[in-house]
Amino acid sequence: MTSETLGHIAAFLTTFSFVPQAYITLKTQNTAGISLTMYIIFFLGVLSWLIYGIQIENSPIIFANSITIVLAALILFVKIKNTLKKT
Amino acid sequence: MTSETLGHIAAFLTTFSFVPQAYITLKTQNTAGISLTMYIIFFLGVLSWLIYGIQIENSPIIFANSITIVLAALILFVKIKNTLKKT
Numbered sequence: 001m002t003s004e005t006l007g008h009i010a011a012f013l014t015t016f017s018f019v020p021q022a023y024i025t026l027k028t029q030n031t032a033g034i035s036l037t038m039y040i041i042f043f044l045g046v047l048s049w050l051i052y053g054i055q056i057e058n059s060p061i062i063f064a065n066s067i068t069i070v071l072a073a074l075i076l077f078v079k080i081k082n083t084l085k086k087t
Numbered sequence: 088m089t090s091e092t093l094g095h096i097a098a099f100l101t102t103f104s105f106v107p108q109a110y111i112t113l114k115t116q117n118t119a120g121i122s123l124t125m126y127i128i129f130f131l132g133v134l135s136w137l138i139y140g141i142q143i144e145n146s147p148i149i150f151a152n153s154i155t156i157v158l159a160a161l162i163l164f165v166k167i168k169n170t171l172k173k174t
Binding site for chain 2: 007009011012014016017018019021023024028031032033034037038039042044051052055056
């Protein structure tokens, strides 16, 4: 397996790993065990990856992070909504 | 800001975003809202990134993913432990 293929597999796995989390969070609305701080920092990180990918015109980085940012935003939205409900 | 700096910031943010999640999971042992499927796929993804980084001898990728893999493993361990307790 070439390293480039491995890189694409890695990008695919870490991107699509957020699909089951977004699905569970949207379905159960249960964000008890989820860290708000993590998803804020993670969202900013993925946003940085996206801008970085655009700057260096790297389509895999743009593709992977444009999906991850939507998934992370969904999870973050539900977490913030639940957090505000508690206050 | 150079794109390389942005890339390092992005790697730093997405890596260290898992610190608060690992902290909350270890402290509360509450993994109710956490997706087991996500962390299994994510763990495999980070492992792939690590092997990829070693293959192309890219230290930032090796550095970031060797930290993330430890954090992801901690969260995954607690999630599996809780899941087995329920069965």
